[in-house]
Amino acid sequence: MVMVQIRLSGMALLLLAGCKAGISDVQVAENPNNVLSLYLEWTTAQPATTRVELGPDGTLDSYLEQEGLTTEHRILVLGMRQNTDYSLQAVSVTEDGQELRSDPLEVQTGTTPFADLNVEVTVLEPEAMQPGWTMSNLLVGDMYYPSTAVIFDQTGEPVWYYRGQDQASRPDIVLTMVDDERIVLGGALEKGSHALEMDLAGNQLWEGPEQVVDPNLLEVGMMHHEFIPVPDVGYLYLHMEEEGSDMYDVMEVIDQDLDTVWSWSALDHIPEAGDMYLWGNAALYFQDEGYAYYNSHNASSLYKIDTSDGHVVWALGDGQDFAPDPDARFPWVDFAHAPEFLEDGHVLFYDNGSLRGFSRVVEYELDQQNMTSLIAWQYPEQGGDDFWYDFHMGDANRLENGNTLIGAASLFTSDSQSRIFEVTPDGRKVWEMWLSGDDGTVAGFYRVQRVNALLQRL
Numbered sequence: 001m002v003m004v005q006i007r008l009s010g011m012a013l014l015l016l017a018g019c020k021a022g023i024s025d026v027q028v029a030e031n032p033n034n035v036l037s038l039y040l041e042w043t044t045a046q047p048a049t050t051r052v053e054l055g056p057d058g059t060l061d062s063y064l065e066q067e068g069l070t071t072e073h074r075i076l077v078l079g080m081r082q083n084t085d086y087s088l089q090a091v092s093v094t095e096d097g098q099e100l101r102s103d104p105l106e107v108q109t110g111t112t113p114f115a116d117l118n119v120e121v122t123v124l125e126p127e128a129m130q131p132g133w134t135m136s137n138l139l140v141g142d143m144y145y146p147s148t149a150v151i152f153d154q155t156g157e158p159v160w161y162y163r164g165q166d167q168a169s170r171p172d173i174v175l176t177m178v179d180d181e182r183i184v185l186g187g188a189l190e191k192g193s194h195a196l197e198m199d200l201a202g203n204q205l206w207e208g209p210e211q212v213v214d215p216n217l218l219e220v221g222m223m224h225h226e227f228i229p230v231p232d233v234g235y236l237y238l239h240m241e242e243e244g245s246d247m248y249d250v251m252e253v254i255d256q257d258l259d260t261v262w263s264w265s266a267l268d269h270i271p272e273a274g275d276m277y278l279w280g281n282a283a284l285y286f287q288d289e290g291y292a293y294y295n296s297h298n299a300s301s302l303y304k305i306d307t308s309d310g311h312v313v314w315a316l317g318d319g320q321d322f323a324p325d326p327d328a329r330f331p332w333v334d335f336a337h338a339p340e341f342l343e344d345g346h347v348l349f350y351d352n353g354s355l356r357g358f359s360r361v362v363e364y365e366l367d368q369q370n371m372t373s374l375i376a377w378q379y380p381e382q383g384g385d386d387f388w389y390d391f392h393m394g395d396a397n398r399l400e401n402g403n404t405l406i407g408a409a410s411l412f413t414s415d416s417q418s419r420i421f422e423v424t425p426d427g428r429k430v431w432e433m434w435l436s437g438d439d440g441t442v443a444g445f446y447r448v449q450r451v452n453a454l455l456q457r458l
Contacts, residue, residue: 022046022100026090028107033202035110036082036160040090041074044100048092050075053458056084062455069095076201079454081157082112113163114148116140116438119156123432126154129422130399132452133159135183136407136420136445137173140437143411143444144168144216147189149175151451152420156433160454162202165190170215171393171411171444172225172281177451186227186237187446188215195227195237200454208235209258218247218277225281234261236285236292241265248273249280251294264292264310272299281337295339300332302339302347314368316347322366322373329382331375333362338395338447346376350394350406358389359416361396361406379404379423386429388416395447403430407448418444 022045029039040052047069054077055061066075073092080086086109090102117140134152138161139145147164162185170188177183178197186195186208195208208227213219220242227237234255241250248267255261266273266280282295291313292305301317314321317332324331335354341347348363363377380386390410397405402425409418421432435443 022094022098023090023092023102026102026105028088028105031076031201034161035112036080036158037076037078037201038107039074040077040088040105041072042090042092042102044071044073044092044094046094046098047071048073048094048100051091051093052077052088053091054080054086054088054455056081056086058085058087060087060089061458063091063458064455078200079153079159080109081153081159082109084109112158112161114138114140114150114158114161116441117158117443118436118438119152119158120434121154121156121432122434123421123429124154125430128403128424128428128430129154130401130403130405130450132450133454134405134420134433134448135175135177135451136448137171137175138443138445139171139411140443141441143171147173147185147193149173149183149185151454152433153453154431160200162198165193167191168216169193170224171446173446174225174227175447175449176228177449178229180452184227184229184235186223186235188222188224191215195223195235197229206256209237209239209254220247226283228283230285230287233285233287236283238280238283241267243267246274247277249278249294251280251283251285251292253285262292262307264294264305264307266294269305269310269312270296270303282339284339284341293339293341295336297335297337300334300336302336302349314371316364316366316373322371325374328375330356331373335391337393338397340397342398348396348398348404350396352391352394353389354391358387359394359408361404377425379406379427381427384427388419390415390418393444393446397449399450405448405450407445409435409444409446411442411444413442418442420445420448 025043027041031037050073051065053060053063088105092100138148138150147169149162151160153159167190169190172188174187189211197206212221223239251264253262278296279298281297284293294303301315303315304313333351334356336349336351338350351362353359361379365374365376393409395407407420418435437443
């Protein structure tokens, strides 16, 4: 048996390993974009499948595989933890069912560029969780941190990351996993950076609009707070414009060629946009339905917009078009983030409670005929004991199993410590991960998403 020791150090590396009958030319190459991944290559005499089995400390407990039969095999090995010894084995199965295995390889992963991050998982009930891992952007120390994206496994270990230019961005970096193979990244990126679509190796597949101004400031032309893919259309994002002394948001939908498909100006359709900057922090676009939505942080209101002419159909919030829930002590959101429309037509918010003094997640049932609103669900329940408060960030997503993934984040030391957690419909916490920086500094994120695990368990 041939054992090969490799340390991933950021330099390109090819290595010939031992081989067995039917499988040869086993080579390992570093991925220069990510020290938690590598490429494994090998050759088979007959067309066969492509699979890698791997695990830490001499075990083989997980695998990745590709579809199709070939004689030249190359696979990106993902999902490893930092500073860990792994065993790898190339596995191929021929058309007649013969299984071929390479000699084992041993590799040691490197250190991520955010070694100053501390993570602690305090609740973990895998059987009650929505399966998968959790993706977010990341900031350590303060709100001006290089654009960084991370995927954490259920135990809180970073298992994938992307690092942008080594200069400051803002917290509102938006990530979206697309079909388990691509990630869209945009929002308040570093000046000179582009919104982009990349594969899991960190290779750029598409280059979007450029951040033209310093994101540390609120400046004309700045992309901020939202950049998401729109299926079969392109991408939706927010940017700032100015007319006289009025600064306002523009929602814009672009196609792959960066041509504008649809745009909407807050100044043209919301009267108060000229008197105060509404600070849009989320936008949604539904082409088939003919509606878009704009969420204003400063007005604590969600606006429904007719995409045919841009007029506001209704606004949801205190003093707006819907009657409040008569049984609710706090019927309205207060400086909320991340509205999400659910399959039943309800809308879910991360409600910061910036003026109220505590944060929550709240789900509304809206009657758009009679213009009434009812609180269908909230966490914690009214009078519940899971208190937290953060002024300026946060996210909540309804998961496929009915649970809710909550990202409660802040970069202010006076706010609650940042955490990501998952609760059941009856409010039971089944996963909780706390984040902080070294020496008691803060760590945070903007939005969170549950994604499929990069590795499958054997």
